[in-house]
Amino acid sequence: MAFDLTIKYAGEGGEGVISSGDFTMRAAANLGYDVVTFKSFPAEIKGGYALSQVRISDEKILSQGDGFDILVAFNGEAYEVNKPLLRKGNVLIWDGPEGGDFEPEIEELEEKGVILYAVPMSKLAKEEVGAYITKNVIAMASVFTLFDFPIEVLKEEIVKKFSRKGEDVVNLNFKAIEVAQKYIKENIKKIDPYKLPGPKPKKDVIIVEGNEAIALGAAAAGVKVFAAYPITPATTVGNYLAPIILKTGGYVYQAEDEISSMAIVVGASFAGVKAMTATSGPGVSLMQELIGLASMTETPAVIVDVQRGGPSTGMPTKHDQADLFAAALGGHGDDQRVVIAPTNVEENFHLTIEAFNLAERYQLPVLFLTDASLSLRAEAIPTPNIKEIQSKLIERPTLKKGEVNPEDIQNIYRYQITEDGLSPFLAPGESPKPYTATGLEHGENSYPRTTPKERTEMMDKRFRKIQNIEDENPHLIEWDLGDLQEGEKADIAIITWGLTASIAKEAIQRLRKKGIKVAALYPKLVYPVPKKAIEKVASMADIVLVPEANYMGHLAKFIRMFTDVPPSKIVQFNIYRGEPFIPKEIEEKVEELLGKQVQA
Numbered sequence: 002m003a004f005d006l007t008i009k010y011a012g013e014g015g016e017g018v019i020s021s022g023d024f025t026m027r028a029a030a031n032l033g034y035d036v037v038t039f040k041s042f043p044a045e046i047k048g049g050y051a052l053s054q055v056r057i058s059d060e061k062i063l064s065q066g067d068g069f070d071i072l073v074a075f076n077g078e079a080y081e082v083n084k085p086l087l088r089k090g091n092v093l094i095w096d097g098p099e100g101g102d103f104e105p106e107i108e109e110l111e112e113k114g115v116i117l118y119a120v121p122m123s124k125l126a127k128e129e130v131g132a133y134i135t136k137n138v139i140a141m142a143s144v145f146t147l148f149d150f151p152i153e154v155l156k157e158e159i160v161k162k163f164s165r166k167g168e169d170v171v172n173l174n175f176k177a178i179e180v181a182q183k184y185i186k187e188n189i190k191k192i193d194p195y196k197l198p199g200p201k202p203k204k205d206v207i208i209v210e211g212n213e214a215i216a217l218g219a220a221a222a223g224v225k226v227f228a229a230y231p232i233t234p235a236t237t238v239g240n241y242l243a244p245i246i247l248k249t250g251g252y253v254y255q256a257e258d259e260i261s262s263m264a265i266v267v268g269a270s271f272a273g274v275k276a277m278t279a280t281s282g283p284g285v286s287l288m289q290e291l292i293g294l295a296s297m298t299e300t301p302a303v304i305v306d307v308q309r310g311g312p313s314t315g316m317p318t319k320h321d322q323a324d325l326f327a328a329a330l331g332g333h334g335d336d337q338r339v340v341i342a343p344t345n346v347e348e349n350f351h352l353t354i355e356a357f358n359l360a361e362r363y364q365l366p367v368l369f370l371t372d373a374s375l376s377l378r379a380e381a382i383p384t385p386n387i388k389e390i391q392s393k394l395i396e397r398p399t400l401k402k403g404e405v406n407p408e409d410i411q412n413i414y415r416y417q418i419t420e421d422g423l424s425p426f427l428a429p430g431e432s433p434k435p436y437t438a439t440g441l442e443h444g445e446n447s448y449p450r451t452t453p454k455e456r457t458e459m460m461d462k463r464f465r466k467i468q469n470i471e472d473e474n475p476h477l478i479e480w481d482l483g484d485l486q487e488g489e490k491a492d493i494a495i496i497t498w499g500l501t502a503s504i505a506k507e508a509i510q511r512l513r514k515k516g517i518k519v520a521a522l523y524p525k526l527v528y529p530v531p532k533k534a535i536e537k538v539a540s541m542a543d544i545v546l547v548p549e550a551n552y553m554g555h556l557a558k559f560i561r562m563f564t565d566v567p568p569s570k571i572v573q574f575n576i577y578r579g580e581p582f583i584p585k586e587i588e589e590k591v592e593e594l595l596g597k598q599v600q601a
Contacts (some may be wrong), residue, residue: 004034006146006195007066009054010137011083012075015047017137021073023379024141028154029057030208030381033201039065040377041580044233044317046289050078059201060528063345063507064266065378070195071148073140075122077103089114090194094143096121096136100124108301116192125180135177142181147189150197152178155182206381211349211371214382215279215305216241218353219250221390224303225274228254228265230284233317233341234373259284263291263304269299271438273399273428275357279305282324283314283467285368292366296336298438299416299424299463301360301367301397305353308372310579319579320374321501323551325559328368329528337463339363339470340528341477342370344502346380352525355477358395363466364423370527372550396511397426402433414445418458422465438596471531478534481506481521483513485541491507491520493591494542496535498527498556501548501582508587517591527556539566544594548574548587 010021022038030036037056043049056066071092074080078101080095087093087110095105097119110117120143126136138159145152156175163170182355185191209217215238219227227246229239243253252269256262262278269276280288285306308324310316328340339359343352349371360367405413415436417424427436436447442459444450450459471478479502485491497505502523509519522538524531539545545566547557554573561568574590576582 003058003060004198005056005060006197007056007069008071008073009052009069009083010073010075010140010541011050011052012052012077013078014042014045014049014086016051017134018051018075019053021137021141022055024155024158025144025210026055026379027158028150029055030206031154031157032151033203034059035062036379036381037062037065038377038379039374039406039581041374041392042318045571052079052174059198059351063510064504065581067583071144073144075136075140076101080105087113087115090116092116092118092194094118094120094140094147095119096122096340098446100127100196116194118143118189120181120184120189125184126177126390128172129180130177132173132177135174138174138177138374139181142178143185145184146182147191148193148195148197151200152182164499204381205384206555207384208379208381209350210237210377210379211346211375212237212307212377213241214346214349215353215371216245217385218350219277219303219357219402220245221350221385221387222354222357223275223391223394224357225251225550226254226266226269226276227251228256228262228269228276229278229280230256230262232259232281232284234309234376235279235281235284235305237376238305238307247387251488253495259287260291263288266302266304267291267295267298267300270295270302271298271429273426275361275548277303277305278358279307281309281317281328282311284571285324285331286343289327289333292330292338292368293334294440296332296338296365296463297440297442299364300438301357301364303353303356303360303367303369305369305371307376308370310373316579318373320372320550320581321502321577321579322370322372322501322549323526323553323555323577324370325527325551325555326553328370329559330565335460335464337365337467338528339365339367339467339526340370341367341377341525342499342501342527343525344523345376346378347382348525349375350382350385352393354390355525359474361395363399363470364426371497372500392510394488398423399426399428400432400434405433415447416443416445416459416462418445418462422462444598470529471526471533476532477524477526479523479525480511480534480538481523483509483519485518485520489541490518491542492518492595493520494538494545495519495521495548495587495591496524496538496545496556496560497548498524499550503551504582504584505548505587507584508591511584511588512591513541517595519591528559532561532564535560535564536566539564539570543570544572546572546591546594548582548590550576550581552577566590
């Protein structure tokens with residue numbers, strides 16, 4: 002049986018709740034386990050409910066799971082929020098029996114089958130260690146000691162994190178670990194429902210967060226200009242990217258606003274280099290006019306949108322999938338753009354590279370839709386083979402001086418009408434011929450033109466570039482048919498995208514173990530809508546379930562708009578609470594739908 006353990010640290014923002022999860026995650030990953038984190042905190046700098054959840058397994062993890070096995074409650078609010086979730090076999094470690102701000106209902110919880118450990122974290126930190134700031138280290142050390150995690154791996158992570166701050170800081174944290182170990186040894190009788198089996202063989206992995214993976218992917222793709230205005234939860238893309246891009250001769254700009262940052266990206270790309278920005282929903286709204294300019298001028302650009310709860314300022318630190326309409330259709334007029342969405346941290350890396358390849362190949366803006374939860378989620382992913390990646394990078398077809406016969410120059414145009422709609426790229430200073438690039442409609446030679454003939458020709462040309470994008474990029478469509486054979490009917494089809502797809506995979510695995518036949522599709526290419534793939538998977542079942550973390554059902558409505566799937570087949574399943582789905586919700590929704598179908 003697979004080892005699968007979920008630990009939740011919960012408390013007040015500023016108490017070290019988030020770093021507790023990070024330390025635990027890194028320690029487990031260094032022991033050879035697969036890890037996935039889920040973090041949530043308020044928009045305020047300090048205070049408010051925060052949590053950091055770590056799932057640890059000796060098998061591949063797809064989601065944050067349905068709940069937790071061990072709850073470490075730093076304060077009363079954390080306990081009250083999670084009390085309804087405590088079930089038989091769970092462990093509660095709380096800041097008690099003295100020094101904390103609450104006392105749990107011990108008899109009630111024991112009757113329910115919850116295992117209770119009181120560790121006076123606050124008191125030990127203040128009185129034994131002499132530094133309240135070490136409360137979270139006492140919490141982590143308590144978990145490690147109670148469940149036989151090797152304490153040395155925690156110490157190793159502390160050394161990595163704090164050695165630059167000096168030996169005194171490292172020793173202070175070590176003292177907190179020793180205090181926690183001593184207290185548990187002398188005061189707590191351990192019951193071991195959960196125990197780490199022991200170290201696993203080392204894997205060739207790197208531990209990265211979602212936004213960090215985007216930064217690494219952009220660097221691997223060869224980005225030379227990154228311009229952005231700080232906005233939660235996208236800011237850390239630039240924080241991670243800045244030191245890397247500067248080493249490669251690139252440039253980083255903190256613009257005065259999102260409009261300026263997008264203008265810098267368009268200008269840099271016009272000059273011939275790969276350029277990118279990262280923002281969130283409100284920033285995408287401000288960038289729309291310049292995204293349209295990139296479309297009209299056929300200028301490659303990558304726009305990372307780390308989605309958050311909206312509209313307006315909304316919930317800056319919370320999960321959402323409600324920017325698909327804006328990303329795909331937010332511009333005025335009929336523009337050309339591509340929207341892609343990753344499902345996990347590893348895809349954040351590889352699909353960022355893909356975003357640049359698509360932008361360069363089709364000469365247009367590509368929007369990359371990740372989200373707040375995925376931005377913070379950490380995973381141990383296989384170490385990328387950078388040489389192999391760089392050998393497959395796509396570059397725009399830039400004509401350079403000396404590469405074109407002088408007599409042919411007059412027949413070369415920046416917006417030359419071609420069979421596939423793609424034209425030679427002319428970079429200022431490098432190319433043998435100048436051209437004009439404005440937001441005005443133009444002819445082949447880039448001069449402003451508004452005749453019906455030329456307008457029709459240029460619109461057809463620009464859309465011709467992406468008319469076969471689904472067929473040309475089959476790797477952007479992930480099929481999940483299980484044991485279903487060609488032409489076999491499924492009980493239900495599931496189509497979903499982004500982080501929800503990763504969560505749905507786990508639900509689908511459970512459903513298949515129950516004998517339910519599921520045909521699933523996880524498009525990474527979400528716009529232009531992959532019509533053929535969606536129609537094919539929908540033809541395999543009478544019910545098509547589309548789970549999404551938004552109110553309006555963006556992908557579901559796109560399926561209705563852009564495919565011939567009968568609307569009566571499509572079932573929207575939407576949450577909009579600021580947190581992702583859990584696998585159990587999708588699993589139970591499928592059972593409900595199939596149950597109703599049987600009863601009917």
